[in-house]
Amino acid sequence: MKSFLMLCGAATIALAAAMPAAAQQTSKPVPVAELVKRVDIPYEEFTLKNGLRVIVHTDRKAPIVAVSTWYDVGSKHEPKGKTGFAHLFEHLMFNGSENAPGDFFEPLKQVGATDFNGTTSFDRTNYFETVPRPALDRALFLESDRMGYLLGAIDQAVLDEQRGVVQNEKRQGDNQPYGLVYYKLLEELLGGTAYGHNVIGSMADLDAASLDDVKNWFRSHYGPNNAILVLAGDVDAKTARPLVEKYFGKIAAGPKSVLPTVTVPTLPQSKTVMMKDRVAATMILRSWAVPGLNDPDSVPLDVFGDVLGGLASSRLDNELVRKDKSAVQVSAGIQSMSQLGIFQVQAIVKPGVDANVVAKRLDEIVADLIAKGPTADEVQRVATTAVSSRISGLESVGGFGGKAVALASGELYSGDPAFFKKQLEETAKVTPAQVQAAGKKWLTRPSLTIMVEPGTREAYQEAAAVPAAAKPAEGAAKAEPFKGTRGAMPDVAQIGDLDFPNVERTKLSNGVEIVYANRTAVPVTQMVMSFDAGVVADPANKLGTQNLVLSLLDEGTTTLDSTKIAEARERLGASISTGSSADRTYLGVTAPSPNLGGALDLFADVVRNPAFAPDEIERLRATQLTGIAAELTSPQGLANRALPPLLYGPGNPYVKLAAGGGDPAAVKALTRDDLFAFYRAWIRPDKAKVFVVSDRPLSEVKAALEARFGNWQGTGTAGTKAFTVAPQQVAPRIVLVDRPDSPQSLILAAQMTPLDPASELLVPVTANQALGAGFLARINMELRENKHWSYGARGGYDWLEKAVPYTIAAPVQADRTGDSIKAIQQQVGDFLGAKGITQVELTREINGTTRELAGRFETSGAVLSAMQQNDLRKRPDNFYDTVTQKYRGMTVAQLDAASRAALDPKKFVWVVVGDAAKVKPQLDSLGLPVEVVPAASVAGPSAPAAK
Known part of the structure; x- marks a missing residue:
């Protein structure tokens, strides 16, 4: 399942007859060329x-x-x-x-x-x-x-x-x-x-x-x-x-x-390189060197890549994933650099399928696109995608992809700050013939194929530890600081408090509440339908049900199959997304506001009329099972599965988090009736609340939702969450998940806190900024900057609806695993003991947190997320208008007391994912029981037993 944010295409959409008549209100999308004219960054x-x-x-x-x-x-x-x-x-x-x-x-x-x-x-x-x-x-x-x-x-x-x-x-x-x-x-x-x-x-x-x-x-x-x-x-x-x-x-x-x-290199002949790695499925990666982004063929090749494997309705998706069902994931596109690029085609082969057969089919699909070229509709949908992505990204002034990036990259690479717009204009007018010609010119040359098969990774030099000669002497004094010549840094004038957007609430005729904020920076509407469900709603004996249900929702309704839904999204410029947290299940839609009516028609069809077609169930079941297998090869996936049983104990609903993508045995056995049962129990209006940020007025948004959801009623009995068993954390111990040949170990340390999730936790969360949450926090500074054993370490509270655990995550070099645990213990012990938060740390956090608010909520997406969090945590809608005064009233004593009441340095349980042969000797001297478990042992819902 792919999720795309796109702007309007060229056609309206025929939608399900099951939709209410009032919902048939599509409007003609704005042509892409017209949209490009509206994309501008004056400078x-x-x-x-x-x-x-x-x-x-x-x-x-x-x-x-x-x-x-x-x-x-x-x-x-x-x-x-x-x-x-x-x-x-x-x-x-x-x-x-x-x-x-x-x-x-x-x-x-x-x-x-x-x-x-x-x-x-x-x-x-x-x-x-x-x-x-x-x-x-x-x-x-x-x-x-x-x-x-x-x-x-x-x-x-x-x-x-x-x-x-x-x-x-x-x-x-x-x-x-x-x-x-x-x-x-x-x-x-x-x-x-x-x-x-x-x-x-x-x-x-x-x-x-x-x-x-x-x-x-x-x-x-x-x-x-x-x-x-x-x-x-x-x-x-x-x-x-x-x-x-x-x-x-x-x-x-x-x-x-x-x-x-730099000249674009051409291989003397096509070449295949075989590699082995501890992976769940074979990957085929086929690559060609192609021109850089200033070449006339750059845009046509980019479009070729999207038609081939970039869109949700791409050729590779339709043929290899949906039709042949021989691959569980495909993609194609260009990594564009200034002076050359890499055109890549990738397929993750469905386990049990011959990778060579998939490679042959991949060749046939590429050859067919070169021979016949793309359709005008495909090219139009790609253009829509490109314009949409740029418009969405330009809401930010900076960061990784905002306006400053567009201007700087254009000037540096092309001598023109407005180069981004020229690219969009070329994309909007590129023809199928140009796309076909570029593909034929560059992709009929010899290619490099890398196939990565499951197996033992070969030893490689880069995995070696830092040579002793290169390691700094710990505790060595730094040189005398250089004497500056420019004077002190400039002072900062008074920074005004945040004016958070006004939040309004109303209800549809069936009782579904709408929580709305108006933002006019871009003509886009973002909407999330949040259901009171989440991972804890997954049936205990059928873990993975929710994931399969969510993956199927936008892959077929009673009148539209998965390809038609993907194409409809692309023409309208809408994205439809699904997801879940521990406590909530989310269905989202984002669209250009001029196309909101059509986007909501499609969204309502997806939400209200899922087909759960048998063929799609089997296809996505295979995809989910492959994803679960992939979790068991990933350090983070293994750690996330191993920790919850140690933290929550049997019977607490949050232990279901250990299932990750699901229990493979349960997912294999799921029936269509199981999926409908979950859908009817949890994806229903009496479980829903809608959050909206839009440039359109609330009256217009409400009318659009009322026409499509106002008569929606639940069927059968609603699901209920049974929090009858409190979390029961195990005694402190270390569970070492053996992952051979790991150059790093991933450390998770966690404990269940006594904090009441129904109360306001601003004080302990703020105190943790000094211990674990920020770059300058003590844990990160110790492991990264002082010891150089990690690229970064973090710790924080997971503020769930019914529990508040605290977790530290630290990937560290394998030969320093034991030392890193000692360092974490030292930092936490000091912070909760005689070396609590300092006035300098408090001042930094209060200054930084209050002054960053305007930048923090610059985008509509950030506002939308804050609205949902405020609602879940029972905060007032104007919480961020008043939070500055709360911060400024905090004291060192108050923050220390909050941290010491929440955390106990002696109660942490530890999960370490690493090479047991190298790591266990380092752990045996730490004074905690060490249990070594194979990676396969965390595949099921029970994970390491709570002994």
């Missing part, structure tokens, strides 16, 4: 004397500004022997600069920054944060300081620290199923080009990096003339220019990155 630009290019976009919807700095340096610029340097430097540039010593997340958190991070790709490195408008000076000071005043703050200790973090980031990726495929893909397909090695680099090159190496790398690439600065939000060019001049103008220009010479 102004200027260049400083030192070469810094600056782009400014004004968006006054919220008092926030996105600051995005892009450097023309990525892994393609790395010479042999220095792979991973660009990504390593991304990390180093977060560790403070000469005039802003210490971690950059500290001053950003203090001012209420949101969406702050950095990324490295083949083509570039970028840093971004969204800050309240009064904090813009500080953000510019920080960005300019790491651009022009960094090297004095980098010493051997900082280098060793971030080298260790990066190597654990690498291990974390390698440790996943299929985690080694991308190395082989780049080596075989792009070897010999600047794109022929992974962005994260090799362990050997990272180990060999010297302090002089990395400083010279910085001098060569991070000057202002090699950068683009984008400011998007509550700012204009007239205001921005003197600020940028003030903070960046005195930084001297440096060398300009030299664009490597």
Whole structure:
């Protein structure tokens, strides 16, 4: 089941006769070309004397500004022997600069920054944060300081620290199923080009990096003339220019990155590489090197990929998944880089099916599309998808994909900030003939096929632990801090409190409540129908029923089959999604507001008229069983199954969380009657509440819902949740789930707290920001920044409707598993003992949490989520209008008391997923019973017994 967010297509839809007559209110969708005209990001630009290019976009919807700095340096610029340097430097540039010593997340958190991070790709490195408008000076000071005043703050200790973090980031990726495929893909397909090695680099090159190496790398690439600065939000060019001049103008220009010479490589002949891994199903990955995003064939190839395997109604989905039922998952598309791209076709083979047969059918489908070309309707639906995705993403000013990203990437890769719009215009007018010609030109060349089969992963050098010589001496003193020359960071003026959107409530004639908020930044309506069900509603002896029901809902109604539903969504520009949490089951629809009527027609048909067709049941049963098997190969999947029985005990409904995607034996035995029984008991109006965020007025939204759901009535008896057994946590112990050949161990530590989920938990949740929840929290700083044993660790309360457990998750390098548990125990013990929250930590959390609210609720999706959480937790609808005063009234004593009442350092139960042969000796000395269980033992609903 795929979920897409799309805008309007070119046709109306004939819907189920079972729908009420009043619901037949489709409107003609707006043509895609017309939609493209409405997609715009007005901007102004200027260049400083030192070469810094600056782009400014004004968006006054919220008092926030996105600051995005892009450097023309990525892994393609790395010479042999220095792979991973660009990504390593991304990390180093977060560790403070000469005039802003210490971690950059500290001053950003203090001012209420949101969406702050950095990324490295083949083509570039970028840093971004969204800050309240009064904090813009500080953000510019920080960005300019790491651009022009960094090297004095980098010493051997900082280098060793971030080298260790990066190597654990690498291990974390390698440790996943299929985690080694991308190395082989780049080596075989792009070897010999600047794109022929992974962005994260090799362990050997990272180990060999010297302090002089990395400083010279910085001098060569991070000057202002090699950068683009984008400011998007509550700012204009007239205001921005003197600020940028003030903070960046005195930084001297440096060398300009030299664009490597890259030609699209062609293999001498098609090649197949066989790999084995601890995976649940065989994967076929077929790849071609193709032109980069500035090539005239880039857009036609992109459309070819979506027609082939990008849309929910794609050729591969229809033929391999729906018709042949030989694959459980398929995809196709381009990974577009600046100077070349990788066209990929992927299929996850249904267990028991010959992978070679699937590969042959895949070839036939690709060849047929090349020979006959796509239909005009397919191309139109792809264009709709592209425009829709862009419009939806442009609600954000910054982050990973907002307006600042669109402007910066266009300028860096194509010399045009508005390049994104040219791409959309080309997509809207591309013809089937152009798509066919591009496919024929590039995809009839020799291909690389990688087939990954279930088996024992071969040993590989990258899994090795950090050599002893490269490990920093623990406790070694850092060099004397560099004396800054620019003075203190700018102060931040008063930041206003949040004005959360007004929330209104009304009811349909059948009693279903509507909870509504108006947002006008984009012409989109987002709606969630939330049912009082969730994982706890799954039948105890048929775990996995709900998952199968939800996967089937948008795969066939009484009048539309799965393909027709997918096509209808794509033409309308609607997405229909399903999902569940422990306590709630969700059905959602998102659509451009001009197409809301048609989208709700389709949504109502899916909600009210499921077919549960026998053929679809068998197809999706196989998909679900494959997904369950995949969970048993994943560190996170295994841990999530092993923990709940230890935390909740037998008889408590939350122990059903241990089933993950389901109990395989139960899923195999489910009947159509079982599915209808669950649907009738739980997917019904007396269990439902509708949450809506839209640019359309409540009266219009209510009328649209009333026409389609106002006469909906439940059938039979509604389901009930039986919370008759309280959680019964087992005695402290360690359950070690054996996953051989794991370069990392995943640690989960958890305990059931005495907190009342029906009360307001703002105080203990806020206190936990200092212990486990944020980047600067003690657990993360200890394991990541101080010890370098993890890429990141987190801890937090899971605020369920009937219980509040606390869980810590830490993926750590395998040889430090036992030491990491000791470190976690030390941090928790100190925090709950003599080293409770400090005034500095409290001030940081209160400042950051209150100042970030405007950025936190910038998007409609964030508002929609907050509305649901407030309702579930019995908070008033205006909770976030009043929360600032609650935060400001908190004290150190209050937060300490709340944490100590909630947590006991001696009561944690532990689940460790790792290589038992390497890990168990480290655990035996921790003073807790250690139980080793094979991965297969957590497949059923009982998991490790609560002894």
